[in-house]
Amino acid sequence: MNSMKANVILDAKGLACPMPIVKTKKAMVGIEAGQVLEVQATDKGSKADLKAWSDSTGHQYLGTLEEGDVLKHYIRKSSGDESIERKHPNVMNNDELEKKLEARENIVVLDVRETAEYAFNHITNSISIPLGELEQRLGELDKEKEIYVVCRTGNRSDLAAQKLAEKGFTKVINILPGMSKWSGKTTSLNN
Template sequence: MEQMKANVLLDAKGLACPMPIVKTKKIMNTMEAGQVLEVQATDKGSKADLKAWAERTGHQYLGTLEEGPVLKHYLRKASGEETIERKHPHVVTNAELANKLTEATSIVVLDVREAAEYAFNHIPNAVSIPLGELENRMHELNKNDEIFVVCRTGNRSDLAAQKLTENGFTHVVNVIPGMSQWSGKTTSVTN
């Protein structure tokens, strides 16, 4: 295969979410419109994360090449008119979700972290659909349910909440800061 050409290279190997996106955003701010960024990462979730981030901000996700354990993501910087980073408008804190869970209301907690993250620590009865699978698995959710979306830090869940809303889900809420600071009940494969 022909070697891909990029204007800028970002080494994000060994970093976990949200750091590949944080570093991508920072370096993208220094680039000129139309330039291509190659992000090298080892975090398997980075493919879905970077693709969703690019869609949300207006930058162009070109694709990902796998070379052993390294994922090489290619993104094209958009011009100023193309970039508008959106955030999901409906947000609750971890404490607010914990209170909701103690009430008798019927809610759905959707965990969009990778399957391994979910397996080792998740909110009891949470539905696991990793962000990268959400597009193909939305049919598993009811569009009229009240859905609280969680991830590790609130970034992937923000992208997932936007995607659900764009697809006709009416009661979607992003939970921040997410599982990285969750102090409520959890369940895992080890207990």
């Protein structure tokens, strides 16, 4: 299985409603925007509750893994990066990338979201390198290939594309908007 990295793990096992939500609320205060919280719970209602909680508080519910009696919920703290100005000049929209993939062109799709976001749903055959690890992992990428960078809404991928361009990658294209509106083929944990 894919490595599922969370920045903070909250143990809410054995607690009944509404405690998993109350604990999650408190844990969320202490983590940074964009980071991923893993909530471990045994309360079966926590799955629906945490999804609804995320929706109404503006955080991003990524998904839930079941391991025996334990439910592991992954939530990414809202990043407030919706209004950042994008700077990388080469962009392409979702539909055009989807056509390229359907035509089986030999291209690289680089997903720079957090590993937990990637694990729950990603473009089939895309590579996962979270934005925060990109600089150390440049060696895994081929400078000769066209690299299509994707994230959820196009902001982290813009930063990643700028970073790649700065490091001498010339064929880097930022995909807009990205996974939030992706309708093409994906690989996910839940199907």
